Amino acid sequence: MSEPQVVASRYAAGGVAASEASSRGRLWRAAVKWPMYAVAVMPVLLAAGWRLGQGLGLRPDQLALFLLAAVLLLAWENLANDVFDADTGVDTHGKPHSVVNLTGRRNRVLALANGCLLLGLALMALVALRSSAVVLLLVLLCCGLGYLYQGPPFRLGYRGLGEPLCWLAFGPFATAAALLALAPAGEGAGGVPWGAALVLGSGPAVATSLVLFCSHFHQVEEDAAHGKRSPVVRLGSQRAAALVPWFVATALALQWAPVLLGWWPLTALLGAIGLPPARALIRLLGDEHHRPERIVGSKFLALRFQALNGLGLAAGLALGPWLTALAGR
Ligand SMILES: C/C(=C\COP(=O)(O)OP(=O)(O)O)CCC[C@H](C)CCC[C@H](C)CCCC(C)C
Numbered sequence: 001m002s003e004p005q006v007v008a009s010r011y012a013a014g015g016v017a018a019s020e021a022s023s024r025g026r027l028w029r030a031a032v033k034w035p036m037y038a039v040a041v042m043p044v045l046l047a048a049g050w051r052l053g054q055g056l057g058l059r060p061d062q063l064a065l066f067l068l069a070a071v072l073l074l075a076w077e078n079l080a081n082d083v084f085d086a087d088t089g090v091d092t093h094g095k096p097h098s099v100v101n102l103t104g105r106r107n108r109v110l111a112l113a114n115g116c117l118l119l120g121l122a123l124m125a126l127v128a129l130r131s132s133a134v135v136l137l138l139v140l141l142c143c144g145l146g147y148l149y150q151g152p153p154f155r156l157g158y159r160g161l162g163e164p165l166c167w168l169a170f171g172p173f174a175t176a177a178a179l180l181a182l183a184p185a186g187e188g189a190g191g192v193p194w195g196a197a198l199v200l201g202s203g204p205a206v207a208t209s210l211v212l213f214c215s216h217f218h219q220v221e222e223d224a225a226h227g228k229r230s231p232v233v234r235l236g237s238q239r240a241a242a243l244v245p246w247f248v249a250t251a252l253a254l255q256w257a258p259v260l261l262g263w264w265p266l267t268a269l270l271g272a273i274g275l276p277p278a279r280a281l282i283r284l285l286g287d288e289h290h291r292p293e294r295i296v297g298s299k300f301l302a303l304r305f306q307a308l309n310g311l312g313l314a315a316g317l318a319l320g321p322w323l324t325a326l327a328g329r
Pocket residue numbers: 039040041043070073074077078081085091095139142143145146149162165166169170174177212215219
């Protein structure tokens with residue numbers, strides 16, 4: 001059973017008791033939420049696609065190390081999120097699949113989170129050693145934003161600032177780190193490729209921020225009750241839902257502009273394969289009732305849009321020269 005079904009069963013069956021009756025295996029699968037790690041791997045996949053399309057070298061060893069490190073760092077973010085949200089009580093009733101709720105061992109979950117952080121940073125240090133020290137600085141910056149989002153005493157996500165932090169982390173900062181990581185040592189001596197990182201990462205990071213934005217819809221009551229003033233709590237469910245089409249349009253506009261400017265090949269429009277889940281998401285949120293058992297799926301439709309959009313863009317950038325040459329024959 002996936003996370004949305006686990007959470008929906010809680011609403012459908014009228015309470016935590018129903019979710020507790022679910023097998024722990026299903027709850028654990030929801031806790032692991034492996035599809036969510038598409039957001040962690042996207043910056044480096046986009047960097048790899050862009051480098052291939054530019055005819056620049058690609059270092060598979062660096063790509064693999066960066067992927068593993070990014071997954072470990074996002075695992076830290078999520079485990080620590082369950083710990084910090086357990087401390088405020090915001091997950092007590094709304095998140096039966098919180099690892100702290102499942103294990104009852106807050107301190108051990110925090111130790112596991114910190115282990116993921118240390119291992120992820122150690123791998124990133126290895127990537128930096130073989131490329132540029134700036135990679136580690138940028139990744140530390142991303143982790144700092146991740147802590148500001150949820151960690152005491154900041155908890156900026158409780159002030160509704162999660163989406164901008166998310167965009168900065170997964171957009172320019174992580175993309176710049178990935179571009180430097182995949183470049184031969186010394187190529188990054190010219191400093192941080194902010195221009196390329198902004199053009200390449202901005203659109204996909206808006207899609208990533210949309211995932212976070214949609215993760216609030218089914219938690220409005222719990223969040224409000226615990227002082228977590230997410231954008232959906234601040235705006236109300238209906239007005240927040242009206243912003244979703246603008247998230248999608250902004251993400252696509254930021255990705256189509258480089259094509260119109262001639263910086264990217266037409267194949268970069270492949271990101272449009274993410275449109276079907278985006279349309280389904282807008283339809284779901286257009287339902288004025290926003291019943292929790294249905295609205296919980298919005299985060300996963302947003303995640304499908306983020307993943308297909310990013311993979312389509314990365315593939316389109318990588319294949320551009322070959323397909324253009326093929327068409328020219
Ligand atoms: C943990 C995040 C969102 C979940 O928060 P919430 O409490 O609303 O969710 P639950 O309902 O499940 O409790 C993600 C927040 C993202 C953060 C702003 C930035 C994280 C940056 C990463 C740590 C950096 C990863 C490495 C990089 C190189 C890809």
